[in-house]
Amino acid sequence: MTNSFEIDDGENGDAADVLVCRRMTQPLLMPDNEIGLCSRCGEAIQFRPHVSPLPSKVCEVCIMPEIEQLGARGELHSIITPETAVELGRYLRRKREH
Ligand SMILES: [Zn+2]
Numbered sequence: 001m002t003n004s005f006e007i008d009d010g011e012n013g014d015a016a017d018v019l020v021c022r023r024m025t026q027p028l029l030m031p032d033n034e035i036g037l038c039s040r041c042g043e044a045i046q047f048r049p050h051v052s053p054l055p056s057k058v059c060e061v062c063i064m065p066e067i068e069q070l071g072a073r074g075e076l077h078s079i080i081t082p083e084t085a086v087e088l089g090r091y092l093r094r095k096r097e098h
Contacts, residue, residue, distance in 0.1 A: 003076040007085055013052040016079055020067075021045035021057050030091065038062055050083050 013019065021036070022029060024044035033046040038059035045059050070076040080088075 001074040003071055003074055003078075005078045005080075007082055008079045013079055013081055014054045016052070016055040018058045018063060019047065019051055019055040020063050021047045021059055023059050023061065030087065048084055048087065050081070 021038070022045065023038075024035065024046055028035075028046050030048070032049055034049050036045055036047065036057055037043065038045050039056040040058055040062040043059050043061070045057060047057060067076060
């Protein structure tokens with residue numbers, strides 16, 4: 001098997017096992033981020049308003065060991081929605097300019 005990364009324009013992440021979220025920051029990483037709780041550790045997390053409500057939301061601290069294990073076995077499948085890809089591009093450009 002090999003790790004994969006794709007832009008999903010069909011199901012918008014509905015079929016994902018988990019949605020990886022960043023922990024709460026002050027200010028939020030993006031001002032319109034929504035706030036919730038990590039389904040594993042209960043820490044406050046943030047995520048984009050348009051993400052699928054279906055996958056369980058897990059913070060980056062909880063998911064990192066799993067990501068490393070799956071990646072080492074070549075079984076990591078990452079999906080990003082087109083909306084998030086565009087927003088991430090804008091965010092990184094703004095960051096570079098400042
Ligand atoms: Zn967590």
